[in-house]
Amino acid sequence: MALRDVTLDIGRGDFCGVIGPNGAGKTTLLTIINGLGRIISGKVSVLGEPATGASFTRLRRRIGYVAQQERADPRAPISCLEAVLVGRCGRAGLLRRLKREDHEQARAMMELTRTSHLAARPVGQLSGGEARKVALARALVQEPEILLLDEPTSNLDPRAVRELGDLVVAAFHRFKLTVLMVTHQLDHLPPVANRIIMVKNGRVTYSGDRAALADARLIADLFADAA
Amino acid sequence: MPPELALIWKPLAAAVLGGLVCGVVGVWVVLMNIPFVGVAMSHAAFAGAVTGLLVGINPLLTAAAFCLAASLLIGPMAERADIEPNVSLGIIFSVVLGFAFLAIGLMRGPRAEALNLIWGSILLVSARDLALMAAATGVVLLFLGSFYKELQAVLYNRETARAVGIPERALFLAMLVLCGLSVAAELSNIDGLLIFSLIVNPPSAAYQLTYRLKTMYLLSALFGVLSCLVGLFVSWLTDAPAGAVIIITSSAVFGLALLLSPKRRAAAMGRVARSEGRGSEAHE
Numbered sequence: 001m002a003l004r005d006v007t008l009d010i011g012r013g014d015f016c017g018v019i020g021p022n023g024a025g026k027t028t029l030l031t032i033i034n035g036l037g038r039i040i041s042g043k044v045s046v047l048g049e050p051a052t053g054a055s056f057t058r059l060r061r062r063i064g065y066v067a068q069q070e071r072a073d074p075r076a077p078i079s080c081l082e083a084v085l086v087g088r089c090g091r092a093g094l095l096r097r098l099k100r101e102d103h104e105q106a107r108a109m110m111e112l113t114r115t116s117h118l119a120a121r122p123v124g125q126l127s128g129g130e131a132r133k134v135a136l137a138r139a140l141v142q143e144p145e146i147l148l149l150d151e152p153t154s155n156l157d158p159r160a161v162r163e164l165g166d167l168v169v170a171a172f173h174r175f176k177l178t179v180l181m182v183t184h185q186l187d188h189l190p191p192v193a194n195r196i197i198m199v200k201n202g203r204v205t206y207s208g209d210r211a212a213l214a215d216a217r218l219i220a221d222l223f224a225d226a227a
Numbered sequence: 228m229p230p231e232l233a234l235i236w237k238p239l240a241a242a243v244l245g246g247l248v249c250g251v252v253g254v255w256v257v258l259m260n261i262p263f264v265g266v267a268m269s270h271a272a273f274a275g276a277v278t279g280l281l282v283g284i285n286p287l288l289t290a291a292a293f294c295l296a297a298s299l300l301i302g303p304m305a306e307r308a309d310i311e312p313n314v315s316l317g318i319i320f321s322v323v324l325g326f327a328f329l330a331i332g333l334m335r336g337p338r339a340e341a342l343n344l345i346w347g348s349i350l351l352v353s354a355r356d357l358a359l360m361a362a363a364t365g366v367v368l369l370f371l372g373s374f375y376k377e378l379q380a381v382l383y384n385r386e387t388a389r390a391v392g393i394p395e396r397a398l399f400l401a402m403l404v405l406c407g408l409s410v411a412a413e414l415s416n417i418d419g420l421l422i423f424s425l426i427v428n429p430p431s432a433a434y435q436l437t438y439r440l441k442t443m444y445l446l447s448a449l450f451g452v453l454s455c456l457v458g459l460f461v462s463w464l465t466d467a468p469a470g471a472v473i474i475i476t477s478s479a480v481f482g483l484a485l486l487l488s489p490k491r492r493a494a495a496m497g498r499v500a501r502s503e504g505r506g507s508e509a510h511e
Contacts, residue, residue, distance in 0.1 A: 034390060036386065036389060036390060057392050057393075057394055058392065059392075060389070060390055060391060060392040061391065061392035063390075065387075065390040065391075067386060067387065067390070070384060070387060072383065072384065074490075075434065075435075075438075075490045076258070076383070076438075077258075077434070077437055077438050077439055077440045077442070077443045078379070078382070078383045078440060079438070079439075082379065082383070082440070083383055085376075086379070086380040086383055086384075086387060086388065086391060087391050089376050089377055089380050089388075089391055089392075089393055090391040090392025090393055091392070092376070094374065094377065094394075095373055095374070097376070098376055122438045123383070138387070138391075142391060
């Protein structure tokens with residue numbers, strides 16, 4: 001879904017919830033920020049730098065991204081620890097081997113996301129909840145300034161949603177991150193999410209304080225006539 | 228050097244180099260799920276070689292040039308047109324096949340040299356072919372050693388690799404180019420139309436036996452070399468075409484790996500567990 005006429009200013013340290021129906025353009029919004037999406041016209045500035053094709057490879061090293069689907073083949077020869085270490089590859093740079101501190105950082109992030117026990121397990125053999133936590137560890141191991149989460153709570157049971165939310169909030173506070181979290185459900189956003197961006201049919205229909213969403217009609221309108 | 232050894236050292240060296248390089252690039256092909264790359268590249272190499280014969284240029288050079296052009300087209304074509312890499316491979320395949328038949332059709336006189344490119348012969352490998360294979364193997368191994376961690380990231384998930392700041396597109400393209408060059412280097416030794424089996428079978432066998440990427444590379448290279456050596460030996464004993472025996476051997480290795488695969492057993496147990504659990508409450 002293409003986005004049109006979008007003007008957004010997201011401040012450092014914000015925790016933004018991005019909500020909207022399927023196909024509204026929520027994922028596109030995230031991928032515009034980290035350069036995985038294509039910008040046809042307009043300007044994007046990330047971390048104070050104008051984001052262009054050339055600068056995105058460098059900028060992405062400062063942006064953690066948890067994609068909607070990151071499931072691997074159950075037989076893929078990659079362990080969870082190796083999948084988390086992928087997050088260090090951009091930072092380390094080409095032609096440089098990962099060092100001991102990279103491995104220590106990966107183990108630390110797996111501990112933070114309570115996935116240390118999965119380190120040796122093939123990454124394709126995880127449950128949905130485990131896979132999201134490992135992907136979160138991989139994003140955090142980059143030591144990012146921005147964390148983009150694309151529907152991290154979809155298809156998880158209420159307990160797993162709560163667990164993941166707690167981990168994201170802990171990382172948000174500990175690393176002083178700017179977070180954009182895409183979700184269908186407002187109640188999946190942790191209370192710390194102070195700002196809401198609503199997206200529908202490729203347009204931002206609301207961007208502002210979460211408290212202003214007390215009016216239930218805004219949510220009802222958002223999902224009305226959803227495809 | 229004893230005459231017997233002088234006769235056999237070149238085919239032996241070709242078997243080791245060919246098995247090694249196909250085993251390594253095959254890991255990329257299998258893990259990226261683009262097995263058709265072997266078919267497309269071997270036909271591109273074949274089309275290039277017969278074009279070279281037609282216009283009087285060294286066929287190995289034109290084979291390498293066609294492979295290079297095909298690999299440079301596959302990636303960007305898939306991305307620009309937003310189609311699956313396997314579809315762009317299919318289109319490249321049909322284009323190079325057309326070129327190959329066109330070049331054969333335009334040839335005057337006997338076409339034995341062109342047909343030799345289809346069937347190849349590891350027993351008749353020349354010192355120049357061997358040098359080319361050694362160079363291709365060296366470049367592939369150097370690339371693998373230099374970018375191991377980045378390649379692992381690309382093989383895990385291309386989008387994730389790009390998202391963490393790895394130049395994934397450039398690496399993907401380099402992998403395709405090296406696949407093409409490896410096929411071109413092998414063309415005159417192993418059947419041009421069957422070489423993709425050597426790119427697919429050994430890594431597929433290795434894939435069945437391990438959950439570790441390094442082990443997969445090692446096993447794949449080992450199975451590739453083993454298939455070539457066994458094929459060479461059987462061919463020497465029975466006078467059968469070496470290329471065909473190599474392919475049959477590598478297929479047998481895959482069949483054996485499939486039988487012994489711990490992954491296959493684990494997957495079967497998973498299916499049973501899922502069917503027993505069907506109807507009960509779903510858990511994460």
